[in-house]
Amino acid sequence: MTVNMTLLVVYLVYSATLLLISLVTAYNKQEIEYLQDFGYLPKPAHEVAAMLSETMIEEAIRELQLYGNIPVTGKMDAATRELMSRKRCGLSDRPIQGALQQRRRRRRQHQKRFALMGPKWTKQIVTYRLFVFL
Numbered sequence: 001m002t003v004n005m006t007l008l009v010v011y012l013v014y015s016a017t018l019l020l021i022s023l024v025t026a027y028n029k030q031e032i033e034y035l036q037d038f039g040y041l042p043k044p045a046h047e048v049a050a051m052l053s054e055t056m057i058e059e060a061i062r063e064l065q066l067y068g069n070i071p072v073t074g075k076m077d078a079a080t081r082e083l084m085s086r087k088r089c090g091l092s093d094r095p096i097q098g099a100l101q102q103r104r105r106r107r108r109q110h111q112k113r114f115a116l117m118g119p120k121w122t123k124q125i126v127t128y129r130l131f132v133f134l
Contacts, residue, residue: 027057027076034084035060039092067093 032052035041040060041052058074065072068083 031076031081031084032057035064037090037092038064040064064093 032041035057036043040063041056061076061080062072062074064083065074065080068080070079070083073080
């Protein structure tokens, strides 16, 4: 009888631990698989290797939000879920690896968004005509 009770207690503790872990992480399996399918998280070779830290998942969500041009929060909010529910092709987004790091680097270095082509134009008013040739 004590062996059965011990096994029951071990099973209950194990089940409660799994339940708590799933409640704490707040990410469902489909969300993690989406991030893996589109290159934001590494695909594990085995189920045992699927241990992902909270910071890895948050960084992947930040990258997805940056790529999807929605507010970057690092959290699985309504805008992120809506972005993930859109139809899209099956190609990975990861040719832009480290987009968040590149964005941070760009903030430190100001880049020109224009190029000067020749000398400054002295005219302030531009006139033009349209000709129709049939």
